[in-house]
Amino acid sequence: MPEGHSVHRIARQFDRNFVGRVVTASSPQGRFAGGAAVLTGRTPTRVRAVGKQMFLEFDSDVWLRVHLGIYGAWDFAGEILLDPTIASANGRMGQTGQRGTDAVFDDAGENSLASIGAPRRARGAVRMSEQTRGLDEDLEEWPPAVVGQVRLRLLTETMCADLRGPTACQLQTPDEMLATVASLGPDPLVDDPAAGEERFLAAARRKPTAIGQLLMDQKVVSGIGNVYRAEMLFRARLNPHTPGREVPEDVLRSLWRDWVVLLPIGVDTGQMMTMDGLDAESYRRAMASRDDRHWVYRRAGLPCRVCGTAIVLEEMAARKLYWCPRCQA
CATH class of the missing domain: 1.10.8.50 (Helicase, Ruva Protein; domain 3)
Structure with a gap:
């Protein structure tokens, strides 16, 4: 199960790559079709991570609550603007498809860069979770083909985020979000x-x-x-x-x-x-x-x-x- 540090890292990537950009939302799996219809055409305005849960605010007072649970993961693809305040990590915790980076890998697929660099863009695909390895193939089509059971896809002109296997994926009002955080x-x-x-x-x-x-x-x-x-x-x-x-x-x-x-x-x-x-x-x-x-x-x-x-x-x-x-x- 992802622990708190990984959810904060994911939130930072959403902040850099989705906040302020209009999204098209869909639910290829079909289990979040109604929620996706509400989100499509809206703009994320803020992201919060509290413990193991992430809350993404959209305009018109709509919040997306995601709890990855044991099997959940976010897959990112596109022109990824990496967060300069954290060391990027490939494999299970971070970025793939980077160029010119001095990475240290372990046998579980985790790695950490030797130093924290400036913002840079990387064309490729990324998985951020606690359980799964990253994807480092170059993209051959845009948007990327849906692979497997994707609960929610958030798409901008240059970025794609696919959510798989979460314990919770739901829309909340501001009061509901605050009540969840308060608990x-x-x-x-x-x-x-x-x-x-x-x-x-x-x-x-x-x-x-x-x-x-x-x-x-x-x-x-x-x-x-x-x-x-x-x-x-x-x-x-x-x-x-x-x-x-x-x-x-x-x-x-x-x-x-x-x-x-x-x-x-x-x-x-x-x-x-x-x-x-x-x-x-x-x-x-x-x-x-x-x-x-x-x-x-x-x-x-x-x-x-x-x-x-x-x-x-x-x-x-x-x-x-x-x-x-x-x-x-």
Whole structure:
């Protein structure tokens, strides 16, 4: 499932490539035909990302809400104007078809550029999600042919965005959008960090639920998924089974402050980098391989990087949980 950093990256690409441009909308799959008919001919005016959800505003007070869920993805094609504020990433998190870029790929299809460059256009196709590889073939027709089950296609004169497999794709009024956002926990890139910290603290401290589940509850805190959950708990040396109301206040505050640090790193690099203090070569190696990027995630049975104890893999609320039974005892 895409975590918060990837949704913020997708929102930035919509901001650069669709806001202010009239769109033609369609639903090749047919499941969003009515919504597409409402959107066609309108102009996106603003985009918001909150946690794992994106909200795209159109003129005449119409909002498109998209929650990618586990299988959702946006495919972009056309004259893509890349965001200069983030390192572009090919494969599962970013851009393909670029020229003259120094990219670092890993065996899962993720990569991060060595530096953040100026805005540039790239002719090609792009997939932005957490689960799927990018497309780097050159386009031979415009608009590109529809491939597979496309819930929604947004098309401008130079850009095409295809939405596949989302958990939610719906139109909302401004009040409905605000109500949805209000139901979500704080997001460090949306909320004031100090106010967000107090909201997170208040929500977590009144719950008997295990902290490992609370970090994944989007009503408690927005954007954290399986990877960040495992890594943040290890960085805090916190047992994931500890009830939220039993976690010391200073530890809860440190969890929120760690999220404030980690989320922008993920947005800027396209990678869920959770290792600290790496030298230049170690950092590049970590960008190229998740085996060198994480403390415990996907390291079941391997020795803990700190104490040498075998990392445990178990299920918590039907999701995989990785943790060190000694460091996080």
